[in-house]
Amino acid sequence: MTELPKALQEWFDGRGWSVHPHQRDMLDRSRAAQLLLIAPTGGGKTLAGFLPTLAELTEAPRQGLHTLYISPLKALAADIRRNLLIPIEEAGLPIRVEDRTGDTPSSRKRRQRADPPNILLTTPESLALLTSYEDAARTFHGVERVIIDEIHALSESKRGDQLMLALARLQTLAPDLRRVGLSATVEDPQAIARLMSHGETPTEILMADPGPDPDISMLQTDVAPPWSGGGAAYAIPAVLEQVKQHKTTLIFHNTRAQAEIFFHNLWLANEDSLPIGIHHGSLDRGQREKVEAAMVAGQLRAIVCTGSLDLGIDWGDVDLVIQVGAPKNVKRLVQRIGRANHRYNAPSKALLVPANRFEIVECVAALEAVKAHDLDGEPRGPGPRDVLCQHILIAAASGPFDADDLYAEMAAAGPYHGLTRDAFDACLNFCATGGYALRAYDQWQRLKQREDGMWQLRDPRSAVRIRQNVGTIQDTDTLKVRWRGRGGAPLGEIEEGFAASLTKGDTFLIGGQIVRYEGLRELTVEVSRDAHKKPKIATFMGTKFATSTQLSDRILHLFQQKDWPQLPRHTADWLRLQRDRSRLPQPGRLLVESFPHDGREQFVAYGFAGRNAMQTLGLLLTKRMEEMGLAPMGFVATDYAVLIWGLDAVVDPRSLFDAEALEDGLDGWLAGNAVMKRTFRASATISGLIERQLGGQRKTGRQATMSSDILYDTLLRYDPDHLLMQITREEAMRGLVDFSRIRDMCERVGDRIDHVRLDRVTPLAAPLFLEPGRVPVKGTAEERLLEEEVTRLLNESGLAAVDLTARPTPASTG
Template identity: 50%
Template sequence: MRHVSVSTGLSDTDLLPPRFGDWFAARGWRPRPHQLRLLALSRARENALLIAPTGGGKTLAGFLPSLVDLAERPKQGLHTLYISPLKALTYDIQRNLEMPVNEMGLGLTLETRTGDTPQSKRARQRRNPPNLLLTTPEQLALMLASRETLEIFRHLRAVIVDELHAFADSKRGDLLALGLARLAALAPDHRRVGLSATIADPDRLARFIGLEGAEATVVRGPPGPKPDVGILRAEGRIPWAGHSARHAIPDIYRAIQAARTVLIFVNTRSQAELVFQELWRANEAALPIALHHGSLDVERRRKVETAMARGQLRAVVCTSTLDLGIDWGDVDLVIQIGAPKGAARTLQRIGRANHRLDDPSRALFAPANRFEEMECLAALEALASGEVDGPDGREGGLDVLAQHVLGVACGAPFHPDELYAEVIRTEPYASLDRATFDRVVDFVATGGYALKRYERYNRLRETGDGRLRVAHPRIAQQYRLNVGTIVEAPMLKVRLRGGRQLGEIEEYFIEQLAQGDTFIFAGEVLRFEAVRETTAIVTRAPGAEASVPSYMGGKFPLSTFLAEKVRRILADPGAHPGLSDQTLQWLRIQNWRSVLPRPDELLVEIFPRADKFYLVAYPFEGRLAHQTLGMLLTRRMERMRLRPMGFVASDYALAVWSLRPVKDVDALFDRDMLGDDLESWLNESVLLKRTFRNVATIAGLIERRFPGKEKSGRQMTVSSDLIYDVLREHEPDHVLLRATWADAATGLLDIRRLGDMLVRVAGHIRVKRLERISPLAVPVMLEIGKEPVYGEAMEDLVREAADDLMAEASLLI
């Protein structure tokens, strides 16, 4: 791996044409060394990965070689393709690029192409592409599936991938890597540039962005000043549980009043709606505060983004829709409500404030409960020491590969030998064996052994020369309607009666509502009136009490990196001066009543309460792993005749309650639960079917959309369940079932992380048998009742009331 410093050894005039040098000088700027280094690498036709902090001029560094090349040698057609993870980012980059293009009179065409681009404009871009096109991985896949693919990309000279770290360990990254490999076959002379924030493993990204299996040269920009980050000290009592941060709203509002513009990040869309409502209640000065998340109508989101760019807003409550790359110089404060879940994500969000290289970013954490305060402190300490977490790495998804194979066939017939050689040059699929690849191609062509008798799954035909093509034009049409790897819960449009569309909300949430029920959405209290086809009709209900919509997606897992740091804080809270007096007192009493576990220990507390016995464990491995652990523990306890009644899990802890106490804790947590126990549970569980539905949708086995209509969530579930049962019975080693297990291991069930935890704590389980609830157990006990277990004692289950638990807990603290 070749890493280079930012020093080029060349003067500006050696690299920059006079027109560009004059432009920099007119603005009072000097090109930064890393910008010149990328220009030098481009002249040598070398691929590059630029790692630089937010505000370091990464975007201009990426585009500068293309602008210089087009100025020196004007070309027709698509010269540079820019790919970003967010639609909002493409519009922002377009705004920023138009300035140098217009001021230097370069005469270039510059356009965006996203899911919001009208079909007529997309068709025109295929026939007459601009010089620079800004797009997303999904739109790249659509262009590659076009019959005009060769014509579109025949002049391509550069590909720029922004925020590359956001792609590397996701299925969108798999789709992007496969798309880049196709571009390499279509336009072998183009070069690539990856732009990334600070990451833990730059070599892996260099392999990702490299061409023909060769790694890109890593260029590091200057680190910039350390961010100014603190934890908001709210005047109110810090809750033991919950995620609303209502106690901190007055303090957050005062911080907004003291700043120019504030980005307020939350981790879920429902939390965004709630925080926005709470801030408006506190907004006595009528400050312009807006809301931004992925379910809002696109026009509404664009208005917010435009107002931010113009400096017309004082604050925006937002989710991850705005945590990448947007260049808003007036943002001088970022507030993260709730725990950040990862150090790299924290750094990314903090970088949205003071989007300039020489100014430190300012940020505040607003923890919603006491465990989150420890997590916020862990992130703070990681930032202070310059540590960054990163994902563990993953192999490319077979479902994404199936989608890509079909997309390639939609563009032109392909030969499996040539496509396999192309696929294994990508970083995610470098270790893919030929037998698995052939099975994926066979699935795309016929559906596989169990499904090939059904005509609808026969999607490819041989051409006679060993190549494969799509069997019918409608298959290509269906592919284009269903491309992409983001499978959200089925959505319904939300429209005011007689008025405009407000956005989309999950179908299952609307199904729970009766006519007249109210809910919060798009920053308003709405009354549900009816569902008409795929639209929920609502009316405004200002002042009414409302429930808060819940979304299936958007919950970040607690990173392994931060989890380990939280365990260290818990083991020795006195060594971490950033903890509040309330949290320190809570932990001191925990140490007196029970124990504070060492970082390498798993604390398990067992105590009686209300004629039941409770087992509370503190693995700190994230909600997904804990939920899987809870289901496996209750199955094992059922066999032990302990009569388990239920469990509840948080990011930090797991509580299980039963009618008889656990005697042998080590046997209960033995790693062999990931064998037969796991398999038998999954055979009975709907969770694996839910995972299969997502995999089958991405692979194109189940279409979300048909020409002129869209499937309901219930229709998709019935279809996927039927196919799942057929494959389980007749082809249990089907590639989609393999893909489902792989997703379950790292996604919905987090089996891999659970297995690592069981190995880590083997021989290090510390059991404390107590007379009553411990202070550390209070937060997870407040959530009891959310995960019932249908065992022999189900009829004895009595839901615990939160007020009783709080009354009991108040005697302790």
């Protein structure tokens, strides 16, 4: 058993602490080449990752970089630095610690490259930048360990792919580098282990004691949830009562807009003037930092927040977590629950607040999944090629490279273990020339091959532009919001599209305040205070979650119970009524209902494929119905169903759900669709084809959109098989349109489609009529309705018998 150095052991003893078993195991296995620790939130996994570093640097002090710590959040890196300095300073350890993020002054960044600290805390983007410099070999000389914190969070986005490519470069510079991954409880530890692995070396997995089950239940309210909507305003009194009973409560929401609405309503009901804050990614950094400082100091009783507080920062004395709205994903719910009682072996306390009647069912299914330790997650696909293109440019910025060596380096990274040489060469050719349709333009002639076979930048000055555009986070096109007047304090950001919809005098919510739009000044939205109007709601994008496949499956199985004692009476009665009047959806089958309502034919498909997939299904089904002459007029989609209304009834729905025909329809629809162009813009930016930063200035969203739309239309017309067009289709299929879940649904269901024809709206369909976001369909229905209206008007005027198409006979001239 590895012993702690005396100074560290005395520090633990002085605090009355003992090393947890999994922290001891990390010390014992500190020489492992690749090690993944899975530990519950609050289990001290970050300290477990650092203990071997502290021990090694205490016993053998040295200059230069020893350990690199990677965090998914800048705030987490800063928080870890504060916490890490406590044992270092109190135990008098000879260790220098610094952080490096986008907020670090450029002078300190330059110094860190020449004289790195013993421990450097950074983010995937900053690490990628560090590897792009010519002096990267000197900066990383002698680095021994890399700690990847919250690796499960990074694994869910392209930031994880970018990080693994950067680590592959780091491994080339420091072949003996040891990797340590730290993760909260995940559904598939092997998948995380494969992600962080290098080459053929397997990653060892260490499982910590999961600790006690959380104390989690649904919030009891005097008022039943509404049939639709996501604000949960009905629960405000009950939530306030819980806030009063606890020290600090985190109130999580799934979107920033919902958080703003809830905070506003909570504040209006806060008659006791309890100190309450709001925290989300669209708020000004200064405002977020004030809230964070107040949380750490224990000055706030509640914080309304989004995923910005999901990860492992230890925010003061939080003793209750409230999740408003269905969690959509069990794994994310467990992560959020862990924010409460953030201590080892202390049960977390959490309450779920369904926003509407259907979410009660989803919340019960999520509660059962948490109790059964049944986590969810989607399988990872291969590493995306737009990230690979960016990495090739990063490698070129650091100096000339050999293509064989770079291919071997990239193929050793976990997400790219299956990378073929042909795929790599296609990306290299794209980086060098821009591809067939663009090779005539100098701006995309970025690489050249020397006579000795090495590749290098065609213009060395382009290295600066490459570094300015490193990263995979695609910011939505936003504008800064400030109080009116010179030197007005910043409030945050809103989307460009939302800002364009505002006229002077309009009001909206930001930071929990109602503000009045005064105008646009130098690409900044200027506002003044206005507390008297009902506000518009700023369209904060953030992340829009879809219910996971596993959670949807649990809901379908819950429907099959004979009775539902775990549901509130009103919800159980609702499901019983659905079963009596129609039927409930079943696993492995597809329920579709059709009935007349409001003078239109209604068609409902209960696909339970998640919001993105159901939205796409609505688009594809209406396209198919239009082709079949069924005159659809519009649709609305939720996580569990799509409702389509039109002029003609669907008699046989089976032909509508042919997966091959749907995919063919998708190809045609995607080609000229805004979804495809948006996806293209993101991939073109990541791959380096479009630069968002130029000469230190950021292009506006409108400028970037115009550039990408022109490029997209050009490639679609002249080079539809261009590498970037291939990447765009792959990304759209698995991201924004989520077609894989539609395909899975069709394959799982086959011809087992239950079509129920009724004479009225069914209980399960009723909430769909109250959903916002109804999408109209332009087509033959409009023409037919216009003809019917003309006929009706002619009948009313008595002119129906007159042939208005006959031309008058010219008068006789005699």
